[in-house]
Amino acid sequence: MKTKPHESSKHKSTDVNNKKAVILLSGGIDSSTCLAIARERGFELYALTMDYNQHHRVEIEAARRIADRFGVVRHEVIELNLRQFGGSALTADIDVPKDVDQGEIGDEIPVTYVPSRNIIMLTLAVSWAETVGAQDIFIGVNAIDYSGYPDCRPEFIEAFQMAVNRGTKAGVEGNAFHIEAPLVKLNKAEIINFGFDLGVDFSLTHSCYDPVDGRTACGRCESCLLRQKGFGDAGLVDPVGYDPA
């Protein structure tokens, strides 16, 4: 079993291209690994986190820790109160499902789906990218070990990229955006191994949708279950503690 990695200069890319990238950073495993991939590829890192007044807002603290550790050029946390719309277990008074059978995760779109959340976050990323002069936008969606959210699928990412290239000044002036979803076809264990090899300190991350006392991972929601299975399959110890109850 491998030991927990530490950030070190050996993970700094030598392929520096002085290009900027905007990376959507939620504070979980996938987005942290995405940030590491963008660093590895030599991008100047502009990390963007959306505070959508989610119940598990503690993930924003995780995003701040990770952005800080990676020494990003800028980290913006932009507020958008999606509770005004509701409609999701993450933003409204709807219970987060617990102890779902692992085999059933992803079969149906669950109540934790936040309407259009990834589309909104990607759109904000494009807006910021356009102002800072970045063309590459990284999002850590994956369509293998996931909850079945439609905005995690490659066919959406492809259509979205076309839309923003038609609807932005940068796009129509020939500086097309590239929406990079480097994890889209990896399973959770592969993502964890990938991040581990790139030096991601997973002890900084947060995944739980319904943290006990607002902080401690419950260990029973679909996000915790996917995370735990991923670490198990990867042969690694999850450095995050879980509620003992």
Add this chain to the structure above:
Amino acid sequence: MKTKPHESSKHKSTDVNNKKAVILLSGGIDSSTCLAIARERGFELYALTMDYNQHHRVEIEAARRIADRFGVVRHEVIELNLRQFGGSALTADIDVPKDVDQGEIGDEIPVTYVPSRNIIMLTLAVSWAETVGAQDIFIGVNAIDYSGYPDCRPEFIEAFQMAVNRGTKAGVEGNAFHIEAPLVKLNKAEIINFGFDLGVDFSLTHSCYDPVDGRTACGRCESCLLRQKGFGDAGLVDPVGYDPA
């Protein structure tokens, strides 16, 4: 010359279909006319306004007046501080151009372009539509008498519709969204006449990008110039007062 219309029951549609529509309402002529079109077509009206901390935030008051006059089912004003990103004369310390030659408006994308603003607003509209169960989204973009913003063009609207139908639960479950841009091929005079005939009270609207003392239309920015020309061509008196300076 026609006189200013008043809202009256004769403008209420008889083609009530009990379907909901989300209408993007900025408080200007185009979005108000869009709201009137949605009402005429019998939709239950859900008006959405984005407070993006624009310099001309007085338009939000106009949006509230209009939503109130139309008796919408709900009017949400959602805050998203795009000044965090900047990059536009409407959100950063960049002067709004004045007294631009009418013939040159729309030739180049001006500094009043807000990166991805319409894409963001449309995405928020889709998010809300999904939670309230609406499939129709109205946006008052037009690509004739406009400032050349890429996110006002039909080819963008079409691509965006495809993206959201691939990236939302409603879309993938067969309840496709329709992005309606009923003004897209009308010139400003036609829009004004259309709105007039549908009973829009244009005295409630606000168009100026750079209001004097934060309230009074300057009469010199591109938005004021397009509006004034539109009323002139329509043979109507613009009920909004302008800064006498």
